[in-house]
Structures are given as C-alpha cells and as structure tokens.
Amino acid sequence: MSTARTLSMPYKAPVITPLHEAGIGDDGGAADAGFCARLQHAIDTKTKPVGSLGALETLAYQIGRIQQSLRPAIRRPAIIVFAGDHGIAAQGVSPFPQAVTVQMVMNFLAGGAAINAFSRSARVELEVVDAGVATEIEHPGNLVVRAVARGTRDFSVEPAMTDEQLVQALASGAERVDYQAAMGSNTIGFGEMGIANTSAAACLMSRLLDLPIDACVGRGTGLDDAGVAHKRAVLAAALERHPASPDPLVTLATFGGFEIAMMTGAYLAAAHARMTILVDGFIATAALLAASKINARVLDYCVFAHSSGEHGHQLMLEKLGAKPLLSLGLRLGEGTGAALAVPLVRAAASFLSEMASFESAGVSDRSDAPSDEH
Structure with missing residues (x-):
C-alpha cells in the first residue's frame, strides 16, 4: 500500500448558509x-x-x-439525471453489460423510463446529463452533454478519475443546478444511471463512514448470491489497494463515478442556492454523503425521499440522521423516489401556506x- 495522497488541485466548495x-x-x-x-x-x-x-x-x-x-x-420542481459509466464494470460486478447505460439514456430521451412517467405524473421538469457515458451519442437531442471522459477508469487497478476530472465534474454538477435555479426552480432532486455504480457507491460508503464493505454491498441490478460474493471480493481488494484519506475529495476521485461526482457538486450548489433538495436512493445518497463530508450544512436543505431496497441504504440513512418520507422497496435509481416524493413536498408547503x-x-x-x- 502506498501512502495516502492529497488532492493535487484546489476545489472551492460553495458557501452554504446554516439553518440552525x-x-x-x-x-x-x-x-x-x-x-x-x-x-x-x-x-x-x-x-x-x-x-x-x-x-x-x-x-x-x-x-x-x-x-x-x-x-x-414549491416552484418548478426539477430532477436532473446524471449518467456515466464505470471502469469497475470490467470486473463483472453487475449482471448487465455496460451497453445498458447508453441504452437507458436513449430511453430517458425518448420518454419511456420510469423517471419519465413519474416526472410527468408529478409535474416535474426533467433534465438528462451525459456525465461520462462510455458510448458517445451522435444525435443527443435534448441531452445535456457534460461528459468528462468516456467512463471512469477501473478503480480495482487505479483511481477512477484524475483530480482534474473530479473538479470538472463537481463544477458541471453545480452549473446544471445554477441553470435550473435561473429557470425558476426552488426545489430539486438528482438521479443517476450507470452500470456498476452501486459498486462505486458501496466503496464510498465504506470509506467515508469507516464501515466494512460487507455492510455496504448489495445486489445492485439483480446479482445472485454468487454474484454478490464476487462483487464483495472485488470491492474489498480495491479498498485494500487504495489507502484511506481524510480528504473526501480524494475518496470521491478514487472510487466515484462522473455522475456521482456531478451529483456531489450539484448538492452543494443547490444548498448554496437555498433550494429544497430531494434525496433519492442508494447512489444519490452516497453522493450526498460525499457532499456532507465536504460541507455538513448541505444536510439542512435535504429532504430524504425514501428508504431504498438496496442493501446498505438504510444504514447510510441512519448514519446521516435521516428520516425518509417513503418506504416502498424501490431500488431503481434514476431519481424515481425523489419524483414520487414531490406531491408530499407540495402538500406540506400548501398546508402551511x-x-x-x-x-x-x-x-x-x-x-x-x-x-x-x-
């Protein structure tokens, strides 16, 4: 094991007004x-x-x-779905091929995914961002392209991204929030798409909360028992390869995905803008965990939409002191839980007003x- 490294370039997190x-x-x-x-x-x-x-x-x-x-x-609620691919997928930690990421992005753009249906039902503005999908989309239509690279590196071998890529991803996530705020949104949620991103989220959870990887690894998109055991072994070896760092940015660069890093920057920007933030499931909460390690005040602005069916999410919520609004056994991602919580957020504001x-x-x-x- 090598010695812990530090971030090689500066990142200035936005100022967040505390609510206490x-x-x-x-x-x-x-x-x-x-x-x-x-x-x-x-x-x-x-x-x-x-x-x-x-x-x-x-x-x-x-x-x-x-x-x-x-x-x-509640004005113009919006959900931004960040999509990105992960090099760790090469280690067989997901039952689905990496090609599914771009296929699902195309489904989002065509309006055929669960997040599309739920956003329409809840009257939510939906934006889809290419944070770093492995396959370039030639005719993106209404896709917002902010690809840092065509997928992260395999963190079982080397850090997932360079420090420069991390800072770029954080800034891109913040920029998309600033755009939604400029369009009149004061309520926002984040979703994600990326084959193998539960592996990235599990490693972030393990390292940022100092928990054994067994407490963090789940079935993801549907692994059987043998698949979960293999995934756990791959991730345990990856954690052993990379020394722990007290800097959450280093941890995010080592294990994160571009979509997770963009969500991290988006959370911080949304709290800076004093927006109500709807937190989705396991991967979105892992990104929030990273954001909270950068600036704990971000949690004041967060409404936890639901408790996911993915292993580890309930423990992560407990560590964050969160009380989710819903418990529906969801484990889809995409921001679906956040969209389902929008009517409750509207109702809460309406009764007060x-x-x-x-x-x-x-x-x-x-x-x-x-x-x-x-």
Missing part, C-alpha cells in the same frame, strides 16, 4: 430564533390538532426554514373551549 438557530442573522441568531417560533406557531395553530399531520408538519417546518417564509411555495388557522376560520381551539373546572 445560531447561524442566521446579523444579531447572532436571535432573528432566526424569532422566525422559528413564528413558523412553529403557524403550524401548530392551523385548524387541526397539534401534530396531527405528522411528518408533513416536520417537512413544512423545514421548507419554511429553507425559504424563510410562513407561506412557502393555504390552510386556515383557528383564528382566521373562527374555529375554537382547545384554549378557547369552555372549561369544566369551577
């Missing part, structure tokens, strides 16, 4: 604390028993905090009810 009470306002947080009290009062005094909307009340509070508004609105209070509706609350005491 001591972090907003020129008066040391007093203004934010006062707003929080008003926001909680607005939620508690809607025409319902306190807490009766359960997790939607927590979600409404978070959205109100993000937007610093008692009447938040539109639901009457006891006072405005002329309805008696418990404090106004006649007392039995004499």
